[in-house]
Amino acid sequence: MKFHICLSETNKKLGGVCGGIAQCFHFEPSIVRIVFVLLVLLFRLYPIAIYMVLWAILPKE
Numbered sequence: 001m002k003f004h005i006c007l008s009e010t011n012k013k014l015g016g017v018c019g020g021i022a023q024c025f026h027f028e029p030s031i032v033r034i035v036f037v038l039l040v041l042l043f044r045l046y047p048i049a050i051y052m053v054l055w056a057i058l059p060k061e
Contacts, residue, residue: 006059015055 003024011019011029018036022029039047 006061007055009061015051016060017051017054017058020058020061 005024006020007016008019008023008029009016011022013019013033018032019029021027022032036047036051
């Protein structure tokens, strides 16, 4: 099984990272966004930094 994560063009709110992860793993995009917000609340800036790096390096759909 091969996973190909890319920025989502259809499930895009900010950069498309959460939507792309949701498409890759067949999750609901809202659930991925809620998990991301919870991670930000728990770990402060680390998830935001990871999100920005993924936004910069992931290819578009």
